[in-house]
Amino acid sequence: MLEFVVRRLLHTALVTLGVVTLVFVALRLSGDPAASMLPGDASVQELADLRRELGLDRSVPAQYVAFLSGAVRGDFGDSFRHQQPAFGLVLERLPATLELAFAALVLAVVVALPLGIVAALHRGRVADVLAMSFAVVGQATPYFWMGIMLILVVSVELAWLPTSGRGGWRHLILPAVTLGTHFAAAIARLTRTAMLEVLGQNFVTTARAKGLGERRVILAHALKNAAVPVVTLVGLQFGTLLGGAVVTETIFAWPGVGRLAVQSIFVRDYPVVQAGVLVLALVFVGINLLVDLLYGALDPRIRHE
Amino acid sequence: MSDAIALEAPPVAKPRRIPWAAVLPAIPVVAVLVAAVAAPWIAPASPTAGELAARLKPPAWQEAALPGRPLGTDLLGRDVLSRLIWGARVSLVIAVAATALGAAVGSLIGLLSGYHRGRVDRVITKLIDIQLAFPFVLLAIAVIAVAGPSIPVLVVVLAIGAWVAHARIVRSLVLSLRERDYVQAAVALGAGTPRILFRHLVPEILPVIVVLATFDVGRIIILESTLSFLGLGVQPPTPSWGSDLRDAAAYVRQAWWTATFPGLAIMIVVLGLNLVGDALRDALDPRTRRMTR
Numbered sequence: 044m045l046e047f048v049v050r051r052l053l054h055t056a057l058v059t060l061g062v063v064t065l066v067f068v069a070l071r072l073s074g075d076p077a078a079s080m081l082p083g084d085a086s087v088q089e090l091a092d093l094r095r096e097l098g099l100d101r102s103v104p105a106q107y108v109a110f111l112s113g114a115v116r117g118d119f120g121d122s123f124r125h126q127q128p129a130f131g132l133v134l135e136r137l138p139a140t141l142e143l144a145f146a147a148l149v150l151a152v153v154v155a156l157p158l159g160i161v162a163a164l165h166r167g168r169v170a171d172v173l174a175m176s177f178a179v180v181g182q183a184t185p186y187f188w189m190g191i192m193l194i195l196v197v198s199v200e201l202a203w204l205p206t207s208g209r210g211g212w213r214h215l216i217l218p219a220v221t222l223g224t225h226f227a228a229a230i231a232r233l234t235r236t237a238m239l240e241v242l243g244q245n246f247v248t249t250a251r252a253k254g255l256g257e258r259r260v261i262l263a264h265a266l267k268n269a270a271v272p273v274v275t276l277v278g279l280q281f282g283t284l285l286g287g288a289v290v291t292e293t294i295f296a297w298p299g300v301g302r303l304a305v306q307s308i309f310v311r312d313y314p315v316v317q318a319g320v321l322v323l324a325l326v327f328v329g330i331n332l333l334v335d336l337l338y339g340a341l342d343p344r345i346r347h348e
Numbered sequence: 349m350s351d352a353i354a355l356e357a358p359p360v361a362k363p364r365r366i367p368w369a370a371v372l373p374a375i376p377v378v379a380v381l382v383a384a385v386a387a388p389w390i391a392p393a394s395p396t397a398g399e400l401a402a403r404l405k406p407p408a409w410q411e412a413a414l415p416g417r418p419l420g421t422d423l424l425g426r427d428v429l430s431r432l433i434w435g436a437r438v439s440l441v442i443a444v445a446a447t448a449l450g451a452a453v454g455s456l457i458g459l460l461s462g463y464h465r466g467r468v469d470r471v472i473t474k475l476i477d478i479q480l481a482f483p484f485v486l487l488a489i490a491v492i493a494v495a496g497p498s499i500p501v502l503v504v505v506l507a508i509g510a511w512v513a514h515a516r517i518v519r520s521l522v523l524s525l526r527e528r529d530y531v532q533a534a535v536a537l538g539a540g541t542p543r544i545l546f547r548h549l550v551p552e553i554l555p556v557i558v559v560l561a562t563f564d565v566g567r568i569i570i571l572e573s574t575l576s577f578l579g580l581g582v583q584p585p586t587p588s589w590g591s592d593l594r595d596a597a598a599y600v601r602q603a604w605w606t607a608t609f610p611g612l613a614i615m616i617v618v619l620g621l622n623l624v625g626d627a628l629r630d631a632l633d634p635r636t637r638r639m640t641r
Contacts (some may be wrong), residue, residue, distance in 0.1 A: 055476070058477060058481045059479075061474070061475075061478030061481070062478060062481055062482055064480070065478060065482060065487070066490055069490040069491045069494075070490050070491075070493070070494055071494075075494075076494055098611045106530070110406060123349065156442055179619065179622065179623065180615070180619060182618075182622060183402070183566070183570075183614075183615050183616075183618040183622055184611075184615050185570045185573055185574060185577075185611065185614055185615070185618075186574070187573075187574060187577045187590075187593065187597075188593060188607075188610075188611030188614065188615070191593065191596070191597050191600055191611070192607075192608070192611065194600065195600050195601075195604055195607065195608075196620075199600070199601055251542070279480070282482065282483035282484075283483065283484075285483045285486070286483035286484055286485030286486060287485070289485050289486070289578070290485070290574055290577065293578060294597065304486075304489060305489065305578055305580075307577065307580075308489065308492070308493045308580070310450035313493070316489065316493045317490075320486045320487075320489060323483065323486055324481075324482050324483065324486055324523050327365050327481065327482070328484055331481060
């Protein structure tokens, strides 16, 4: 197990370096940040000054080294708009984003696992058709439209829940449902497929032949083996969830990192965009590491690959 | 003995049935495609010119509806249906272009990586790992923040999101295909690499690429509308389902219809594409058909 953990840590370190590099490439090579930060009528002198201030007049390798050392120290420069370090601004909003993402994750798993299991056990019957219709429609619905429709029906027409902002659990429900539905659809489909595959295997027949109760066979034997692909999906899809959080935060005025990053684009607050994107990406890398380790604990075969 | 042979004789070929699983969901997709192509002739009004006097009129079945505006009008008095039809053009062109670009680049990289293996393959595999470790919307935000929102930028960014899946799947297919006898025979006969790749391997993997691309078009329609919704994609006044929803979200209380129809359009097209993709995949691989049914 120790060797497995060390291997995963090394892999994560490499991926982290890659992600930082990717952000650098995306931000530096897709245009001139100085030009996009200044108003259109800025003078050549102003442009040159800003480029020097941002270090853009140096060679690309020198910029890359500066970017890397800044990223390690959490130094992305000051926000132009808020006059304080961009990294601090992002960290302040990180708990809100994580709260939303985890709420959506928990909701999705709690809804989707039973749905997938029931669908697999009742293959081809009404419960299966209903569960899979939900999944197929859920996967085709964009987050933001779902959010708008929920606001329209639940908040405006029925006046049950608040439309926006962060507060108690009542504020969390609609954003979590918006963000979680798409995810729940994917989990339900995969759980069903994995369960169907496992239920046809010999060890399940053996367990039944031993006289174990059906509940025990499904929960203890089948589900544990069907869990590996499901856990992988949950981990891999967490990135989509963080990406979806950007959109969900915007619809519900949820004060998280994603909304901050998007708003910062429009006011050309470049250091904040950079810090926000990188922090969310690193959270994702961290979660992936956790999933990998969990995965190794669930399935001993993976440790020795 | 003769009985056994009789049992193993191939069954009489069944008459071909219509593959409803693929045809039914294709209907809305084809309908939207036709509407997009025929936009100048079938749209009841201009998608960009509005009359302020005709602002926020509801759809035809509600009171105060305006004749000739079946799905109502938006805040600027523009016809919602016409914007939907013209928006289909924009959304579909972007999605198909980005999918084609992503599939072509991704498949080529996957082909080379899987066929040559070795160091190139290791670098590409790591590259794929790194990109998969990165939420796509964030990458799009980073690029668009600097490059500025425009349709060409959008197509390139969306293609960057699409290439990975193609590269990964094509690579793994080629890894096993290259060991097949017919490929080894071609190598032994002295066929050059391009000939082996494009004459022998590509025809074999093409159906998989097509299935993957079907799902991709749907996925990219959602991504494009998401970016446009955030204000990072198609810019007004160009009609697009995503950017129309961005405007509509602001006054959803006054006009439910402007926020409802573009979303329904996205959902129906993506649903259709996903179901067609499912049917194609099942037709291709009997194993998944057994599993998913």
